[in-house]
Amino acid sequence: MTSPVLSLEGLRRVLPNGRELFGTVDLTLAPGEFVAILGESGVGKSTLLNVVGGLDIPQQGRVLIEGQDLAALDEDGRTLLRRDRIGFVFQAFHILPHLTLWQNVALPLVLQGRSGEARSSAEPLLEAVGLGGRGGERPSVLSGGELQRVAIARAIVHRPALILADEPTGNLDPATAEGVLALFRRVVAETGAAIMLVTHSRLAAATADRVLTLTPKGLADAIV
Ligand SMILES: Nc1ncnc2c1ncn2[C@@H]1O[C@H](COP(=O)(O)OP(=O)(O)OP(=O)(O)O)[C@@H](O)[C@H]1O
Ligand SMILES: [Mg+2]
Secondary structure, three states: OOOOOEEEEEEEOEOOOOOEOOOOEEEEEOOOOEEEEEOOOOOOHHHHHHHHOOOOOOOEEEEEEOOEEHHHOOHHHHHHHHHHHEEEEOOOOOOOOOOOHHHHHHHHHHHOOOHHHHHHHHHHHHHHOOOOOOOOOOHHHOOHHHHHHHHHHHHHOOOOOEEEEEOOOOOOOHHHHHHHHHHHHHHHHHHOOEEEEEOOOHHHHHHOOEEEEEEOOEEEEOOO
């Protein structure tokens, strides 16, 4: 049996005011598995992704990425694991304004010391998200949906083991969203990455192998 890319065991996140965000979460993702997570606004989907990516600390439970317990790492260790093994599409994109589009996409490679292959890796991904030939532009001239697609390209450029995508089609029209979802599927098939994709979109959910709903009591099978 291949070991899971991601294991969440008894995860709990309690806010400073005592509010339990998402009950207790357990989840295992195998290589190549694509899970979509639905859930009401404010239930804690982005917080859950942050916990999985080591950007937020749970009060209880364990996050294991390729068998590595995040709690056994210090902050530098978590940063390195995130840099090398995770691709994150943030809900607010976090595209760096002073870099060009291709430099934004290539950032994970540059941080890994792979500058030599940065541009040649970034340009085809910009093409794949419909921004071919625009790598030299600055983010300030882009629409919201275009910025979102730069963020998606950046999340897959270093072939991460785990892709965490927070409403990655939220700003896209249906045809462009379909293209992005097909790209995610292709990445999963080619690299064996697992994807945890938060969405309100039925189209995105229909692309996944498994659809779950995050509720105040934890993850439940979604009826779609
Ligand atoms: N560190 C924190 N301190 C206080 N409150 C927090 C903290 N982190 C998250 N929250 C609160 O937790 C709740 C869940 O936030 P989160 O962003 O995870 O929701 P969400 O499910 O992603 O919602 P949406 O669908 O609107 O993006 C919000 O009410 C938020 O204010
Ligand atoms: Mg959110």
